Amino acid sequence: MQMPALDETILARRSELIAGLRALVPDGVIADDDALVAYDCDALTAYRQKPLAVVLPKTADEVSAVLAFCSANKLKLVPRGAGTSLSGGSLPLGDGILLGLSRMNGILEIDLENRCAVVQPGITNLGITRAVEADGFYYAPDPSSQIACTIGGNVAENSGGIHCLKYGLTTNNLMGVEFALIDGTRVRFGGKALDAPGLDLLGLITGGEGLLGVVTEVTVRLRRKPPSAKALLIAFPSIEAAGQCVADVIAAGIIPAAMEIMDRFAMDAIEAYCAPGYPRAAAAILIAELDGMEVEVRATAIEVEAIARKNGALESKASATDAERDQIWAGRKAAFAAAGRIAPDMLCMDGTIPRRALSPVLTRIGEMSKEFGLPVANVFHAGDGNLHPLIMYDVMKPGDLERAEHFGAEILKLCVEVGGVLTGEHGVGVEKRDLMPLMFAPTDLAVQERVKCAFDPQSLLNPGKVFPSLSACVEGGAMHVHHGRMPFPNLPRL
């Protein structure tokens, strides 16, 4: 997996550039080699690169100043929230700075009457909910890293979570942002009123993976916490039966708050890790969460259990208290940690497929597991078709990482083949960058790259991520620049 070639002129000017950055953010520039190690990767730990320097601004003005400086000096930058990206979204570049937003972590305004909150980009996702839960509100998108991930990062990645099915992704829960463009100008998209005039630029930059600008302020939609919630733990004799049950629930007009499926391998790993007591005879389990008023939850639970029985459910358990609900979820939430315990290293894949393809896709993944000789556990956001195959490998074994990546790529190829997409919530980053042609024809990619040019013509923001080749934004068309190497390098450029 290649990153763009390093810019030697930048490296030669390192001291001068760092001095320039220190003048802008006096107490927030890290340049010491040992200290930089702490920032050399995000949660895609297979790839590491120390940045030229880490810059940690405290204010939006400092962010603007740093961006303007980068523009003027053709200095690349990688924005970073908490560095929890599983796709290398905040993997640093050796000839660029890492711009960390974690010091900007305050709450600017809580406006319950207008059901929104205005916050700084570095506050954690869960931190927002914590600030409003005493009043009975919460911020709905809940990625499993919510205790650590930042809202700015959530905006960049359009993060999801298990409650997406009913409550949507970040983009469906965002009302406005203040966005710093590469020249330092800050613009506001949206705010406390719905549907800003002009183009939906808020929607466009959400999921932009740090390639279009830097989020300096966020206005999020707050929701009233449902009065009650119940988790159902249902065991099935096959993945197929579990999948069909999910389809039948949707067909009955029921949209649970969450629906998760786990396979036997995942269940065994989880049982060994934290012993939640999942049914031993099941080939697959479905956890469905229902929320709303108590009467509604009870009635819907009865409907769902009836549908499950029609699909051959082996057993079904419904939580009677919040504690029991947490217990049912504890195992699912520990899935990644549990799988990580089985093997030294793990690749967490993230493809989305139409729900009906679940059974054939999992069967094929099982076959591939044997072909590649690598074990894989499957957890699945059954409600919305988002798969998380957990591929286990050992980075110390020669060739294992490559085999795991190859296996992962084949899984994503399969996802696209059955009508799905490469990534449902983790983002493309570097991890899936080279697979983009599986989903997009050259024109489709060119159209997107031209959007990038409208924001960042010099390709200074997070280069080497998302798109397989760097396009030089030449007037009237894009010149294809493959990883920093110009075509026909011996020809003079005018």
Add this chain to the structure above:
Amino acid sequence: MRILKPETDDEVVDTITQAFAARTPLCVEGNGTKRTLGHAVKADTVLKLSGLTGITMYEPDEMVFTARAGTPLAEVDAALAKHSQMLAFEPAGANATIGGVVAAAVNGPRRFAAGAARDHLLGFTGVNGKGERFKAGGRVVKNVTGYDLPKLAAGSFGTLFAMTELTLRALPRTTTCVLALDGLEPGPALRLLRGVAASPFDPTGLSYIAAKQLSLIRLEGQADGVAARRDELCRTIARGARVMDAEEGAHLFRSIGEVFPLFSPSASLWRMSIPPTAAEAAINQFNPKGWVADWAGGLLLLEFDRKDANVHTVVKALGGHATALRTTAYIQDIFTPLDPATFALTERIKDAFDPARLLNPGRMYKDL
């Protein structure tokens, strides 16, 4: 006036390719039902997309369908209704096309709770201003692969590309109950709507028709749940509410979505999106002859006559923005003007899709 009505994607490509070569501006529309929304387009050639019809894929238990852009909205609604599903963003408009309601961001009363067109468009195929055909998005909700161009498509009024096919979410149609409260003055009515919006009762419609002093609360969902919420609401914050006849309730919400049926035919009409708490101030500032509040007060439809520049300045100060739906005199800015930096960015994005500025020039803003 030349009217071109292609029936295939290739014909759309050819039309725009030729227009690009000759630098001919095009008026792009579905069935032309929203021609008066936005500025008039200065173009002698009309590209009508209403010839691209047909639902090409519909999987009810995947809650997704694909339709060609010119498919009548009525046909889409009917097909979804057969499986007890619907377009959650509740677009209205007899003779509208599915592509048109998305391009013009026609969002109804349920928008504040269930999302707008932009939240339900999953993917599309389009032809840009150079005649290049491309696809964006996909057919699944969880999709963060590449830039979210479907968000850009919704509300772009055909100024970036002509959509030829759209993939959208279809959501379940469930038990509905409309509660009505009579005789509330604007202040108490708006406070009530805001209160219900912030309550656990999960409303999907919160409107007030000033002329009738009629407040409406719509509840949707599982039958027992709707009944429980209805009873609890009537016991607590909506004391005195009556259950409205289903047909009447549906008709009222449909009218609110369509706007014009609620006002006199020649009235000057404005549409404003504001923070709900600013609704009372907006009413006081503009002193409308008639008005309707929707989205718990976050959307106002007002009848009044006033110089346009003033209106936008006032609305901006209230934290919102306005659209002149119908005016008795010429209006320079139908949509609230953008600040210079946002306008410059919008121009660059426009040029990324339509460098010769042929598609619906001037429809949203001058020169765009």
